[in-house]
Amino acid sequence: MITNKKKSKKERITSQKKIILGYLKSAKTHPSAEIVFKEVRKKLPRISLGTIYRILKNLKEKGEILEIPSDISRYDGNISAHSHFFCQSCGKIFDVFDKAPILKVGKLKVGKIKSYQVYFYGKCKNC
Amino acid sequence: MITNKKKSKKERITSQKKIILGYLKSAKTHPSAEIVFKEVRKKLPRISLGTIYRILKNLKEKGEILEIPSDISRYDGNISAHSHFFCQSCGKIFDVFDKAPILKVGKLKVGKIKSYQVYFYGKCKNC
DNA sequence: GTGCCTGCAAACATTTTGCAAAAAC
DNA sequence: GTTTTTGCAAAATGTTTGCAGGCAC
DSSP states (O other): OOOOOOOOOOOOOOHHHHHHHHHHHHOSSOOBHHHHHHHHTTTOTTOOHHHHHHHHHHHHHTTSSEEEOSSSOEEESOOSSOEEEEETTTOOEEEEOTTOOOOOOOBOSSEEEEEEEEEEEEEETTO | OOOOOOOOOOOOOOHHHHHHHHHHHHOSSOOBHHHHHHHHTTTOTTOOHHHHHHHHHHHHHTTSSEEEOSSSOEEESOOSSOEEEEETTTOOEEEEOTTOOOOOOOBOSSEEEEEEEEEEEEEETTO
C-alpha cells in the first residue's frame, strides 16, 4: 500500500533571511544579487553569494520580494502596486507611482492573470 | 587640432541577418537564441551561436525585434503594440492583443518615456 | 581592394548545485 | 536529535569577445 504521506518540510527563520529581507525593504535602489551580497556582508561577514541567491529565490517564490528580470536580475523589496522606469542612458531603475496603470486583473483569452508588471523605458531627468 | 571625423561604418546586409529576421517575423512562438540557432541552422548549416547573438543584439538595437528579458532572453519579431502573458506552469509565452493597455507615452516625474512593456503572469488555458 | 561580418573557440559573468558542517527547532 | 540551512567550491548556463579568414560592396 502506498500512503501519500507528505513530509511537509518546515521552513526555518534564520538571521540570513531576516537581514536580507530587512535590507531589501529599506533599500531605495533596486539592488542586484551582488549588491545585496556586499551590503548584507557588512552585518554577516561570513555569508556567501550562494546563500544570497538561494534566499532571494525563496523570498521571490513566497511573494515577499519582486525580481526585475534583465541581463542582471535586480530585486525590489517594495511589493506595493507600482511600476519601473529604466533609464537607457545610465541604467538606473526608478519607481513609478504616477501613471501606473491599474489594470483589472482577471481573465484573458489565453489564461487567468495572477499578476502583471509594467516597465517603462526612456531617459531619466538626470541624463 | 582635433577633428571630429566620425568614421561612419556602413552596415552590410548579409544572408545571416536576412534569414534570422525572416525567421523571427514568421515565428509565432517567442524563441530563445538557442532555438533561433537550431532553426536558422536548417538553412545556414555553418552559422554559429555567436553570430546569432551578435545579430539579435543588432536587430534589437535597431528596433526591428523585441527582447523579452528573463533568465533566458527570448525574442519577438512582432513589434506592433501588444503585450505578453507568461504561463507560470508551462513556461510558454503568449501574445496578448486584448486588454493591452494603451498608455499615453509621454513624461513621468522621473523622465521621458520612449517605450513601455506590459507583462502578465498566470496560468494558461492548457494548464 | 577595403573594411565589415562571420565561424570558431576561448573567455566571461551570473546563477545553480553538491556536500559536509552548523544552526534552528 | 532531527531536519533544514549555510558556506564553500565547483559546475552549469547563457552570453560576449578576439582573431583570422570570408564576404559584401
